[in-house]
Amino acid sequence: MVLKNVQMQPLKNPSNFRKLSMGNWGKVGDPQVYAVLELDCENALCYIDELRTKLDLKVTINHLVGRIIALTLDRYPQLNGMIARRKIYLRENVDIFFQVAMEGAETELVGICIKNAHNKGIAEFAENVIRKTSKVRSSKNHPMRKSQSRFSIIPWRAMPTLVKFLNWLQYDWNISLAWLGIPKDAMGSLMVTSVGTLGMELVFVPLTHIGRTPGQIAVGGIYKKPVVNDADQIEIRKRLNLCCTFDHRFMDGLLASKMAKMLTAIFENPQSYCEYIEGKTAGKEFVFEAKK
Template sequence: MGNIRYAGPAAESSFRRMAMGAWDRPGDPSIYGFMDFDATAGQRRVDALRAADTPVTWTHLVARAAALTLARHPDTNVVPRMGRVHRRARVDVFLQVAIPREGGDIGAADLSGVKIEAADTKVLPTLAGELRERAMRVRRHEDPELERGKRGLALVPRLLMRPVLRLLALLQVHLNLDLRWAGLPRDPFGSVLVTSLGMMGIDTALAPLFPIGGPPIVLLVGAVTPRAVVDEAGRVVARPILRLGGTFDHRCFDGYQIACFAAEMKRLLEVDVDEL
């Protein structure tokens, strides 16, 4: 008797026949999910800092909360390497930076980013100030390390881009080689990637894991919008809600670790916002 007891071929539509040839077997380890946060306390924190001439956004709050969460739960501050999960020695947060092009050519708009090192040790105004200053340099093409890397990738033929990126991931992540001598940034993505569409009015979205050397956690910050919720007295009321889209690498996390991560994020963003 074989391993599986088959009952014969299933009925086959034209789409099913085509689909069997179009897709390969599943190979994506991504776990996707959304979590809603009551933004009342967080918005008060944002407003208070802005009133003190410290411009912060919800992206900064989420980045800081993620950094503290990873620091308090070290087994979630990890990277897949050489066939197993390795802990990181430091919490670095990568925040994406949009670079619009003059003339309104949306297809030519670029996407880059800034890595905030040891983000769990930097209070919110410090983190926001560093991101603001470095993002300005990125948009002005004044970040020498980033510009060297972009010039190097521009020399790679399109047909060779995937194998070259895989080779770089092998050298930098799995073999842990420092390639700054070749113009490549050291550990470019860090522990977690935080991106935002909230400033564009989008409240619900997900972002993919970067499959070649990217971090195993990606958080997408949506716009804070009023939503109907049930309060403690059982009444339906409108409250400002932040919806966070999360993507996790199943090679590093299962439901238990993700639940611990989410619970700490909820505590920081809803209750203990003054810790941010």
């Protein structure tokens, strides 16, 4: 019996747009859409300080963003999937991938994947990210790094064919290549990268064949900006850009809008939605709080 690489099911009753988009665009990178979601950070930063004191854990903006994305994919499961064999499939679990910067390894692309992120409260989620990040940085024998080290012996000309072939086996045929040392479904549902730690506020990252994730989010650095408040007065607020890249075959504007509204509501008012963030209420049960 061949072990599966991803637990997934075909999307039932796809919309006309999705079917037409599959015919209009042919491969990853063809239909990339870019969007910027500018968020107010003031309440989020206060909430993170509260969590750090309460949990004695170094919770960060990236942890909070990743956790809210997991909640969003749980609420809108039609956003949690991939394209394989020219069909759309939906994943059974929400897994969030974080790219990890490596000291002394300028171009080493590694990361960690938080499995079943929708079922982990912010404490467990952040602890998982911190622990796994430490492991991947401290050991060259970590599965994620070890699997990539094999590519050093592959000729440049052979790399495109090899990458597409391995991807075809893992996702089009859903075959686990763990026996080759390649982690199962290593990239998860969606990829998050922190460009803010590199001193950048606005950066778009490309989609990749590897992992078949239909979206990537780059978390920019926090900056100050004059904004008009509800009293029509100008004040200086701390802001953050989420730079989103997604596959238009998979996600249309309506779905993107729903995701953006939920993400914005929770991030900018975390105290009001703390039961979701902390795992006391599932993301699929999310409802918008009425404005006071």
